[in-house]
Amino acid sequence: MKTQKPLHVATPVRQSLALTKLAGTSVYIKLESSQPTGSFKIRGIGHFCKTALNESIEFGMQLVANNPGWIFISPFDDPLIWEGHSSLVMELAVDLEEKPGAIVVSVGGGGLLNGVVEGLRRVNWADVPIVAVETYGAHSLNAAMKAGKLVTLPAITSVATTLGLVRVSAQTMKLVGEHTVFSEVVSDQEAVRAVDHFVDDEKILVEPACGAALSAVYSHIIRKLQSEGKLAEELGPVVVVVCGGNNISMEELRKLKKKLGMM
Numbered sequence: 001m002k003t004q005k006p007l008h009v010a011t012p013v014r015q016s017l018a019l020t021k022l023a024g025t026s027v028y029i030k031l032e033s034s035q036p037t038g039s040f041k042i043r044g045i046g047h048f049c050k051t052a053l054n055e056s057i058e059f060g061m062q063l064v065a066n067n068p069g070w071i072f073i074s075p076f077d078d079p080l081i082w083e084g085h086s087s088l089v090m091e092l093a094v095d096l097e098e099k100p101g102a103i104v105v106s107v108g109g110g111g112l113l114n115g116v117v118e119g120l121r122r123v124n125w126a127d128v129p130i131v132a133v134e135t136y137g138a139h140s141l142n143a144a145m146k147a148g149k150l151v152t153l154p155a156i157t158s159v160a161t162t163l164g165l166v167r168v169s170a171q172t173m174k175l176v177g178e179h180t181v182f183s184e185v186v187s188d189q190e191a192v193r194a195v196d197h198f199v200d201d202e203k204i205l206v207e208p209a210c211g212a213a214l215s216a217v218y219s220h221i222i223r224k225l226q227s228e229g230k231l232a233e234e235l236g237p238v239v240v241v242v243c244g245g246n247n248i249s250m251e252e253l254r255k256l257k258k259k260l261g262m263m
Ligand SMILES: Cc1ncc(COP(=O)(O)O)c(C=O)c1O
Pocket: 039, 041, 075, 076, 106, 107, 108, 109, 110, 111, 112, 113, 162, 163, 165, 207, 209, 210, 243, 244, 245, 246
């Protein structure tokens, strides 16, 4: 293979003064929106492709007599995807001066959450709680945690379409039984409002899927978890994974706000 360079870049993590002020506790943003593809997804997919490319030489030689085969790369349900996503936590372990008080992620199929748990275990931060945020109508993790087993949602009705997996991965279900995960669900309006505020506060435009994670601050979920005693009052930095997303523009944001009766 010509290059061993990963396809993703190490992204910045920095304190957000606006979010810190709102949350009343130190909030850091891990800017996956600055990946070349605009989202964290390249970590897992890139790792998967690089590994599959190693393997594909053998396959290619075996299959050369036939048509080349296609491989299906699940965007969230494969150990290589989780291992790729875990690099995000490795970077945090290098960049942060102290252990995070919590990590906030959006959940679709659960690949990001799986990778974050794997990363936390690798850097000996397995006791760092995760706040897992979904939107109503794409709340497959929340439904599963309430039922105590995997649940298939009848349909996806949320505008956060990239969270639109009707069922989370079995690994996610297993991990929420082993790791402290607080599952939270916000409305589409809350997710889109978070996107809107984040553009003003940080000048970064993200998808509603990412707005869901940002709602942890904008909809005061961190404060609520603290008042419920689930998160400590004196908390290390809360890291919001700004997972990014490309399926957004200022025009699309305007349309979403109109559709949701927000303007
Ligand atoms: C921007 C964004 N955030 C969050 C997710 C959810 O990730 P996962 O399916 O790994 O839970 C996705 C999935 O496509 C996404 O594009």
